[in-house]
Amino acid sequence: MDQTMKKILILAAVFGFAAAYTAGAAEAKENWDNLCAKCHGADGAGQTKMGAKLGCKDFTDAKVQADIKDDAAFKALKEGLKNDDGKTLMKPFDALSDDEIKALVAYVHTLKK
Template identity: 55%
Template sequence: MNKMLTAIVLAGAFSAASVLAADVQESWDKQCAKCHGADGAGQTAMGKKLKLKDYTDASVQASFTDEEAVKAIKEGVKEDGKTKMKGYADSLSDEEINALVAHVRSFKK
C-alpha cells in the first residue's frame, strides 16, 4: 500500500514538473521572445532597438545573478526613467519566474 502511494505521489510530481516545463516554454515564446528572441540572443527587431544582451554568451550570463534576474522579471527594467521591460509580478507566479530564470540560463552555449 505504501509503495503504491509513493508511486502515485511520484507520478503526480513528475507530470506537474513536465507541465511546468511546457508552460515555461510557452510563456517565453509568448511573452519574452519578441524582445529576447526564441534562442535568447536578442536578435529581434525589438531586441536590436533595445540593445538587448545576448543570453547565449557565457560572459553575459556571468554578469548577473539569479536574484537580479528574478528582480528584473518581477519589477521590470527601467533606464533613465523609461520602462524598457515591464514587470511581470502581477501575471507570473514565483515558480514561473524561477523557471523562466532557469530557462534564461539554459540559453548559454
C-alpha cells in the first residue's frame, strides 16, 4: 500500500468516526419516534392511548424530569420496567446498544419544557 492510500484510509476512518458520533442525537430522535412515542408521545407528555393506560408520566414536566436518574433510566430500558405488582410497563429494548440507550436517556432530558 502506498502512502497516499494509507492517508486516505486514515482520513476515512476519522471522518467515519466523526459522522457516527454526531449521528447520535438524530438517531436518538429516530429511535424515540419509532420505539417510544407510541406510549410516551412524540413530545414526551405521555398523552397517548397506551400512555394513559400504563400511566406514563409527563416528561415535559420539570418535576418529573428531576426524578429521572440516568442510571435508573438506563436500567429500565436495558432490563425493562415493572410496576410494584409485577406488571410490565416497559419491555427491555434488547435491540438497542448501550450507546443508543444512553443517547435515548439524553434525548428524554431534552423533552423538558
